[in-house]
Amino acid sequence: MQRLGTGIGWRPEIANAVERMPGIDWVEAVAENVCPGHLPDSLLRLRERGVTVVPHGVSLGLGGADRPDPARLSALAERAEALGSPLVTEHIAFVRAGGPLTASPQLEAGHLLPVPRTRDALDVLCENVRIAQDALPVPLAVENIAALISWPGEEMTEGHFLYELADRTGVRLLIDVANLHTNHVNRGEDPAKALAELPLEAIAYVHVAGGFARDGVWHDSHAHPVPRPVLDILTDLASRVRPPGVLLERDENFPEPAELERELADIREAVEEGARTRRATPGASGVPTSAAGTPAGDAREPEDSASATSPTTSDAEDAGISASATSAATGGAGDLGPGVATRAVGAGARDAGDGAEGPARQRLALAQAALLSALVAGTPVPEGFDRVRLGVQARALAGKRAEVVAKIAPELPLILGAAYRPAFLAYAQRNPMTGGYRRDALDFAEHLLLAGRPQEARVRRELREWWLERSGAAPRPPSRMARARRVLLRR
Known part of the structure; x- marks a missing residue:
């Protein structure tokens, strides 16, 4: 070596x-x-x-x-x-x-x-x-x-x-x-x-x-x-x-x-x-x-x-x-x-792969999906896991997610100020990440705007402008994107 x-x-x-x-x-x-x-x-x-x-x-x-x-x-x-x-x-x-x-x-x-x-x-x-x-x-x-x-x-x-x-x-x-x-x-x-x-x-x-x-x-x-x-x-x-x-x-x-x-x-x-x-x-x-x-x-x-x-x-x-x-x-x-x-x-590995392609992958997929869903989507904790420790892991994942989004989209902490982190952690509890961090940043901003937040009009206007400037880079399903744009443009 x-x-x-x-x-x-x-x-x-x-x-x-x-x-x-x-x-x-x-x-x-x-x-x-x-x-x-x-x-x-x-x-x-x-x-x-x-x-x-x-x-x-x-x-x-x-x-x-x-x-x-x-x-x-x-x-x-x-x-x-x-x-x-x-x-x-x-x-x-x-x-x-x-x-x-x-x-x-x-x-x-x-x-x-x-x-x-x-x-x-x-x-x-x-x-x-x-x-x-x-x-x-x-x-x-x-x-x-x-x-x-x-x-x-x-x-x-x-x-x-x-x-x-x-x-x-x-x-x-x-x-x-x-x-x-x-x-x-x-x-x-x-x-x-x-x-x-x-x-x-x-x-x-x-x-x-x-x-x-x-x-x-x-x-x-x-x-x-x-x-x-x-x-x-x-x-x-x-x-x-x-x-x-x-x-x-x-x-x-x-x-x-x-x-x-x-x-x-x-x-x-x-x-x-x-x-x-x-x-x-x-x-x-x-x-x-x-x-x-x-x-x-x-x-x-x-x-x-x-x-x-x-x-x-x-x-x-x-x-x-x-x-x-x-x-x-x-x-x-x-x-x-x-x-x-x-x-x-x-x-x-080739020998193992012949037997792993079906049942082993299927069993592993189900186990990992159940665990990750409990960590990021709030579904029930799978049997045999330590509930307290899973809570620690879930909070750590949400915190890491907030930190990375802040680096990927540094404008969000600037626009939201001290409210950024608590708002993102609350969002992360019920909204698992399904794409990359850039998509996550847009989804978070969209989530706040559709809920009429932030309450301060100036801050909400800045956030809306930020979202509108960037939301076209990776198109969402047409119906959802069009609906979100109609709602946000009326605000």
């Missing part, structure tokens, strides 16, 4: 600071926020300096019951090619549910939701990963997510689930140690046990991020400093294997650049502390284990195998391709290491 080094999540708000930070080997950009034909100047300058850029997708929904959308896969592939990326990454999550498989309206979560760790879900996930691998021009790595809720009747631990996924598909893993901490607090899961069960040579890189605790629940906010327990998990991981790359995520509430640089220094020290332990402990050099936690065979030190078998970035770029792309072209799955029993990329 190509060595990435130490990196940071590239965000427009900190783009200039990232360019000036010392010791940044690579960056990660949210794929959906990058236009291949109009790459931000900051990313172009970083690429010219030899800084690797990895697109990180958030909307594929690989853990959903539906097959990955070809248009979304094509868009992700375009971004990888435009950025000259050695790999792309996504999440082990579902982000929408409903639709043809359940004969119900499709609902959007607006955020990442956990996949049940069951055989059905694993079979479907493996098939979806294979589809994505076949469509992408570079290797794919998938990330474990932070969860506020637990599915009833789960059949595997997180480590076991990830091991089976990598074993059956050859997909690489993006391990988020902050998410392991989140699942420790929220679900009582042991991060050390999860690390012990992972196929360590499958790790593409590692995420580190901050969060906060509220009422006994840890929220993976990406808006707070990295806490010590997360750094301790990173050290534990680095004591088992040398991670090819480690990246700091920060999505909002950005501190001064000096504070981000201090966090990066803490991350480097945590990795080095783990490396010292690994070097000093015989047998603690990343020996792969089976899903049950027992040694899976003879293994050599991962950094030695990586340096001996993988082309360097410069060698591959001289040939016009990335190191990871070279690996994929010559087998891909075999790169997991000598101690991890893998098949050719996607082989196991």
Whole structure:
């Protein structure tokens, strides 16, 4: 696996600071926020300096019951090619549910939701990963997510689930140690046990991020400093294997650049502390284990195998391709290491897909639709779920939705002022998102206007003008759009 080094999540708000930070080997950009034909100047300058850029997708929904959308896969592939990326990454999550498989309206979560760790879900996930691998021009790595809720009747631990996924598909893993901490607090899961069960040579890189605790629940906010327990998990991981790359995520509430640089220094020290332990402990050099936690065979030190078998970035770029792309072209799955029993990329997933196409997808679709409907549409809580925790998740989804809409349509908070957030949260309780965030912003404004709100005439007039200027960009069903326009133009 190509060595990435130490990196940071590239965000427009900190783009200039990232360019000036010392010791940044690579960056990660949210794929959906990058236009291949109009790459931000900051990313172009970083690429010219030899800084690797990895697109990180958030909307594929690989853990959903539906097959990955070809248009979304094509868009992700375009971004990888435009950025000259050695790999792309996504999440082990579902982000929408409903639709043809359940004969119900499709609902959007607006955020990442956990996949049940069951055989059905694993079979479907493996098939979806294979589809994505076949469509992408570079290797794919998938990330474990932070969860506020637990599915009833789960059949595997997180480590076991990830091991089976990598074993059956050859997909690489993006391990988020902050998410392991989140699942420790929220679900009582042991991060050390999860690390012990992972196929360590499958790790593409590692995420580190901050969060906060509220009422006994840890929220993976990406808006707070990295806490010590997360750094301790990173050290534990680095004591088992040398991670090819480690990246700091920060999505909002950005501190001064000096504070981000201090966090990066803490991350480097945590990795080095783990490396010292690994070097000093015989047998603690990343020996792969089976899903049950027992040694899976003879293994050599991962950094030695990586340096001996993988082309360097410069060698591959001289040939016009990335190191990871070279690996994929010559087998891909075999790169997991000598101690991890893998098949050719996607082989196991194809086997699983034959049985997953019908009953497994159907069962997963019904379960995910019932859960998402309870979270965003107020339908009854499915049997076996913690009602209190589902309430926490529902509020978190609504809050995230309000924040993203405010970024997509910044005029709305300006027009509505302090009334924006409470008005949006009240709207979100009864109006699930069925399209993208731009559509959601228009629907929210339309909802207020049809209800004769805001009460102040000047504010209502501004909101109406904003809505009328933008409502034609993505036409709604003619009858509803025409009716709404007639009503609003009379006001």
